[in-house]
Amino acid sequence: MITSIVLIKTNVDQIPEIAEKIAALDGVSEVYSVTGAHDLIAMVRVAAHDDLADVIPGRISKVPGVTSTETHIAFRTYSQHDLEAAFAIGLEA
Numbered sequence: 001m002i003t004s005i006v007l008i009k010t011n012v013d014q015i016p017e018i019a020e021k022i023a024a025l026d027g028v029s030e031v032y033s034v035t036g037a038h039d040l041i042a043m044v045r046v047a048a049h050d051d052l053a054d055v056i057p058g059r060i061s062k063v064p065g066v067t068s069t070e071t072h073i074a075f076r077t078y079s080q081h082d083l084e085a086a087f088a089i090g091l092e093a
Helices: 012-023 049-055 080-087
Strands: 002-010 028-033 040-046 066-073
Touching: 002 012, 002 049, 012 028, 012 040, 040 049, 049 066
Parallel strands: none
Antiparallel strands: 002 040, 002 066, 028 040
């Protein structure tokens, strides 16, 4: 599974509508409205790198009101759950 974080700039008067359209796209697991230089962050999860082209420039960038995207591909995932499991190895009673 390939995970990418897509930072999205939009027309600010349409953020909720644009977010809903992006969230409905295949390959998009979540969309967050955020503060800062970007308006939305989309989490994209696909089976292969080639699929990113279908989702990001092929669909997200074509949603009316999206003005730009910046994509970051995740190498590895860390979460509190993963860390707890790693430190619990060998501690079973």
